[in-house]
Amino acid sequence: MQDTKNRLTMISQNPIIEIIEKEEKGVKYVEHKEISKAVISRLPRYYRYLGELLEDGVERISSNDLSVRMKVTASQIRQDLNNFGGFGQQGYGYNVKYLYTEIAKILGIDRQHNIIIIGAGNLGQAIANYANFEKRGFIIKGMFDINPRLIGLVVRGIEIRGVEDLEKFIVENEVQIAALTIPKTKAPEIADRLVKAGIKAIWNFAHTDLVVPDDVVVENVHLSESLMRLSYRVCSMQDREAELASRKREEVH
Amino acid sequence: MQDTKNRLTMISQNPIIEIIEKEEKGVKYVEHKEISKAVISRLPRYYRYLGELLEDGVERISSNDLSVRMKVTASQIRQDLNNFGGFGQQGYGYNVKYLYTEIAKILGIDRQHNIIIIGAGNLGQAIANYANFEKRGFIIKGMFDINPRLIGLVVRGIEIRGVEDLEKFIVENEVQIAALTIPKTKAPEIADRLVKAGIKAIWNFAHTDLVVPDDVVVENVHLSESLMRLSYRVCSMQDREAELASRKREEVH
Numbered sequence: 001m002q003d004t005k006n007r008l009t010m011i012s013q014n015p016i017i018e019i020i021e022k023e024e025k026g027v028k029y030v031e032h033k034e035i036s037k038a039v040i041s042r043l044p045r046y047y048r049y050l051g052e053l054l055e056d057g058v059e060r061i062s063s064n065d066l067s068v069r070m071k072v073t074a075s076q077i078r079q080d081l082n083n084f085g086g087f088g089q090q091g092y093g094y095n096v097k098y099l100y101t102e103i104a105k106i107l108g109i110d111r112q113h114n115i116i117i118i119g120a121g122n123l124g125q126a127i128a129n130y131a132n133f134e135k136r137g138f139i140i141k142g143m144f145d146i147n148p149r150l151i152g153l154v155v156r157g158i159e160i161r162g163v164e165d166l167e168k169f170i171v172e173n174e175v176q177i178a179a180l181t182i183p184k185t186k187a188p189e190i191a192d193r194l195v196k197a198g199i200k201a202i203w204n205f206a207h208t209d210l211v212v213p214d215d216v217v218v219e220n221v222h223l224s225e226s227l228m229r230l231s232y233r234v235c236s237m238q239d240r241e242a243e244l245a246s247r248k249r250e251e252v253h
Numbered sequence: 254m255q256d257t258k259n260r261l262t263m264i265s266q267n268p269i270i271e272i273i274e275k276e277e278k279g280v281k282y283v284e285h286k287e288i289s290k291a292v293i294s295r296l297p298r299y300y301r302y303l304g305e306l307l308e309d310g311v312e313r314i315s316s317n318d319l320s321v322r323m324k325v326t327a328s329q330i331r332q333d334l335n336n337f338g339g340f341g342q343q344g345y346g347y348n349v350k351y352l353y354t355e356i357a358k359i360l361g362i363d364r365q366h367n368i369i370i371i372g373a374g375n376l377g378q379a380i381a382n383y384a385n386f387e388k389r390g391f392i393i394k395g396m397f398d399i400n401p402r403l404i405g406l407v408v409r410g411i412e413i414r415g416v417e418d419l420e421k422f423i424v425e426n427e428v429q430i431a432a433l434t435i436p437k438t439k440a441p442e443i444a445d446r447l448v449k450a451g452i453k454a455i456w457n458f459a460h461t462d463l464v465v466p467d468d469v470v471v472e473n474v475h476l477s478e479s480l481m482r483l484s485y486r487v488c489s490m491q492d493r494e495a496e497l498a499s500r501k502r503e504e505v506h
Contacts, residue, residue, distance in 0.1 A: 137484075
């Protein structure tokens with residue numbers, strides 16, 4: 001009993017915990033394992049490289065070969081992948097297909113996720129047109145906009161609807177994820193409606209921080225912040241090069 | 254002489270070093286300060302909040318008030334901003350406009366950056382249509398595509414050109430940054446051409462890792478990886494909730 005309570009506390013504290021189902025002597029049990037955010041954030045990249053290897057017909061790969069391809073140390077690869085129960089075998093390497101499938105399970109992309117896109121402008125349409133999302137189980141069920149000129153149009157088989165139908169559509173289509181590609185001024189109100197309608201995850205492209213309950217996940221893609229980081233990096237490099245050049249001139253004189 | 258050499262080594266090792274210009278008793282000098290990547294990655298968010306405060310007519314703000322707005326601890330705010338020479342004053346707080354301007358300088362968005370967009374599809378057009386980039390000094394000089402149906406079209410005053418003009422255009426327009434919104438199969442070849450033509454930074458939306466020389470900066474925006482992280486987070490939350498519910502049922506029985 002005590003044990004159960006401890007585990008409940010652990011679960012409700014909301015760290016990233018992988019629940020691994022195991023079977024031993026015919027008895028099924030689950031094992032909890034805490035996985036760092038850094039490892040999780042690297043998994044999609046592993047998934048991408050493994051997918052490319054599969055396409056190239058590669059069946060197995062050593063951590064060293066994967067290391068050369070991915071430009072990460074072999075020891076980091078081994079450490080990262082050991083988190084999920086050691087898929088590699090000494091002297092054999094990783095079974096590419098198995099690892100690819102296991103990472104897909106961990107990332108939850110072996111399940112189907114129903115998505116809607118709010119905001120049918122260029123960015124919303126870019127997402128709707130990206131067929132690869134569907135291969136990974138992300139099914140775009142509908143698009144919404146407030147612009148009457150867009151409502152009724154069809155993008156890759158998906159009809160653009162008015163936002164007045166939002167709540168009904170979410171329930172009827174078991175939508176789980178909403179991509180928000182609308183201006184920041186409209187985003188908070190729409191986010192509230194989405195949450196009330198049962199949306200569990202918001203992929204937020206609006207340039208603002210959304211306030212949502214604890215059981216709703218928000219993943220931000222703030223393009224202008226990404227561009228500023230790029231600007232910072234290119235400026236510091238230029239400043240360094242300019243200084244380097246000026247010091248070299250000083251040394252010559 | 255020894256001193257100069259040491260500093261040169263430090264500079265060429267490529268960490269993130271802020272060069273702060275100072276003046277003391279009429280003599281100008283530069284001071285190098287190493288700043289963690291984590292701090293830099295948080296600066297655009299500070300910039301956004303300070304911009305909103307400015308729009309609201311707020312002239313000064315304490316680290317505590319900023320902390321409530323931004324949902325970060327006041328002590329983290331103080332630590333972060335102290336990296337850039339302590340803009341805050343005890344009992345007065347931060348001068349919003351001054352801090353906003355200083356962060357803009359650090360991020361390099363007080364300078365003009367000329368950008369081109371390669372790939373005039375939905376994503377490229379979404380970027381071209383985002384007027385806010387220009388307010389921050391990112392001037393979109395041109396767009397390029399290989400699709401003859403797009404070449405010649407004009408997006409927000411910007412003509413779409415064929416990629417055969419790429420190199421000439423980059424030199425003539427002093428282009429520094431290229432946004433790459435093309436399929437991953439075409440990206441490596443175009444990236445090579447960009448680098449040879451003198452591009453110093455690539456904002457890469459293609460779903461592949463680019464290989465570039467050390468003095469070229471690449472900032473990746475991999476949308477499908479972002480969506481996988483979202484999927485992971487929503488799935489782990491659901492798994493936890495399901496387990497929590499099942500344990501509660503067990504306790505009742």
